Amino acid sequence: MPKDQGIGASTKRREDVRFLTGAGNYTDDINVHGQAYVHFLRSDVAHGTINGINTSAAEGMPGVVRIFTGADFEGVGGLPCGWQVTDKNGEPMQEPAHPVLAQGKVRHVGDPIAAVVADSLEEARNAAEAIELDITELDPVVDMKAAVAGGAKVHDDLSSNLCYDWQFGSETEAVEKAFAEAAHVTTLELVNQRMVANPMEPRVAVGDYSRANDESTLYTTSQNPHVIRLLMGAFVLGIPEHKLRVVAPDVGGGFGTKIFHYAEEAFCTFAAKACNRAVKWTASRSEAFMSDAHGRDHVTTIKLALDKDNNFTAVHTDTYANMGAYLSTFAPSVPTWLHGTLMAGNYKTPNVQVNVKAVFTTTVPVDAYRGAGRPEATFQLERVIDKAARELGLDPIALRRQNFVTQFPYATPVAVEYDTGDYHATMDKMEELIDVKGFAARRAESEKRGKLRGLGINCFIEACGIAPSNLVGQLGARAGLYDAATVRVNATGSISVMVGAHSHGQGHETAFPQVVAEMLGIDENMIDIVHGDSSKIPFGMGTYGSRSIAVCGSAMVRATEKIINKAKKIASHLLEASEADIELKDGQFSVAGTDKSVAWGDVTLAAYVPHNYPLEDIEPGLEETAFYDPANFTYPAGAYACEVEVDPDTGAVDLVAFVSADDFGNVINPMIVEGQVHGGIAQGIGQALLENCAYDENGQLLSASYMDYAMPRADDLPNMANYRVDHSCQTPCTHNPLGVKGCGEAGAIGSPPTVINAIVDALQSGGHKVDHIDMPATPQRVWEAMNG
């Protein structure tokens, strides 16, 4: 029987009721009395020198409160970068200034130049049109390899467009030796295209200021309100934490792009004080396309060495990673520590070396997007393995199995130690779900209909539960990456849990209480989660990197353990028994071996009405906080497969089946976990088949709306009968109290190479000597690949 509550139950989501009835409270639903509206005048050229900004006509327009330009922010800090990468020569990365509003130059289409604050949005927009800009266009910097070869510089004060040249993993000598001695070497050049995260809720910021107590409040669409408070308060605006409140209410999806601290947040907070009036900004979708941090955008050459027995002996990569025009909050970490550390994959390859050149271009900044570095690593590795199998005439499943890591813990050549896993188990499950044995018959049936059918398989590993602070500190992080929870038990026994994690679709309000209810043996409905408001929650780092339950959930467990310890002391006093004899089960504290007991509510009441209470031993009240800093990353892993049918006449790809076998360790709410995988896979399929953020050679953003950027629709995904996600293979994480690993990014990491492997397999079956197709595999690209 499935459980009906607690850990492992598919409890229906309580937050759904408000979302389904229109009662959600998203940032754009918040209006502050008397607020003004801001419209940003953004650059429509990729690169240019600002000679002058004439706002005089605009200032006289109806409703204008004030117009700001870069000059207004000269005494203010720039947007900080939270991660400093050290290059292979021991030098720190080149770190350009990132002003709130452009100063001196514009560096990408969408770079904010001026901000018009007015009584209404319409008036702000109208006034912005009256601003006269004098900009001399400079050469755009679009292609990464050209950007580091010379030509125009994005930042005149930096020595070049190279942010860093990073090398990581095995020593060069050992890697070169392995390649020299290899029986076979497979090489692949590939592109992991630029993506836009596209949460359905565009970003919004509302800044408010109270003269009464000199306090600023920012309502914002963020995955991590405390991080924004810290970055904006300490580095940009100089507001101490106790005078700055950041609230991220209901947030309509994030996928990474709402982690970062953005100029618009700092602007609205700054302008609210400057104008003594709340200031609101709501992005249009087109504005989102040119101001939300983008994702991916790597160009890579990967080489795989195999010995005569087909064992992997070395992996070597050379990657160009696009940073865009400025360093977004965590941008430098994505192609390095979130990418290089995963380049061993599921395999015991003894030599792995990763080389990354991070490059400035005149494009929107690039940062973490669902998976962040790990999809890029997986795509390279799994594509080159598939190509090697084909070159050597080997079964791609057998080749992978032969090289799997099977002994744990396993220290990779790229700095991380996998604590546990069972890659054969997920591969077995995947083979069963896709029915590998029946593929030949299905292919024959497709061929009868004139279609080419391909089977693509893929394995992946990721590092989640970000992250051990001491480790990431050594790697350049400028923050700790623990999380925090406060468990506040009320007098009548109900509980508020204040958490640092932020829920923007993940269902924390349902899943987190399941854990506390399990530990205390009380009804889940007695427990509420409070998140998203820096004035209510302890200093936690928010939600990204599939970390919420692994890190913040662990903090919540630790705080609940403290609650239980104190409650047992109180119960032992009430029961006049030894504390060591007190047992907690189903919400009852009892004395072992007796029928004496007190209920949860009796103990909580005693804590707050301490008439009969051991005041000499313990304080009244029942509220505990815990901070949890993980000992290691967690390592979810899995095996995915899909089948495609390609129309040889048109190149159209029909994704006819998709299965995933994931190992997430223990699972709190299976329904929510499956939903996370569904969403991740859809984004990965979107990357494989549809989505592409394109710039032309002038640095113009060609895909700045849903007219031009192909988001996956319902009919782009496989039918229900041919779509299965499984997480029954479970090797619990060995170092956190729940044994959980995290599930948010797996689908987006595991699915793109699965689809491309399947398409190549289909084309090969039709006699087309196609080794690789870059994403998105549009009908045009597939047709061109088939037709030379």
Added chain:
Amino acid sequence: MAEVTMTVNGKSVTKSVKGNTLMTDFLREELRLTGTHVGCDTSQCGACVIHVNGQAVKSCTMFAAEADGAEVATIEGQANADGSLSVIQAAFQEHHGLQCGFCTPGMVMSAAALLKENPKPTEAEVRDYLEGNICRCTGYHNIVKAIMAASGQDVSSIAAE
């Protein structure tokens, strides 16, 4: 400014609006019915779908003045009279057809319009009908399942994992 009168979720409303006021802004700002969302500026995401005289309409692409005299239904009016979730809303919760909730009002309104014109749609018909509603969280699987379940079709045997 012109005066418009319409019935919104069964209640008569009269307001003065500017000629260029979009229906979404009228609902969200004038009536404070903030369940109707705006997710794009090209009429493609469908987060703003409402019903006007029984037809599904993208309210971002219509002026409030155009709704003068109309019967308008929004997400706020979809629950049963006793406040409990409607069949469609309940199916979305039961089958985990929403995550962040932002596209959800539009999905529910589109689903209601679909089931009105096609009470027992096939899976392919559901997927086709949702062409104008984008969801970034769910991968659509559970939305499709919820809509089919809401139509009274048994989805218990369909790839439940």
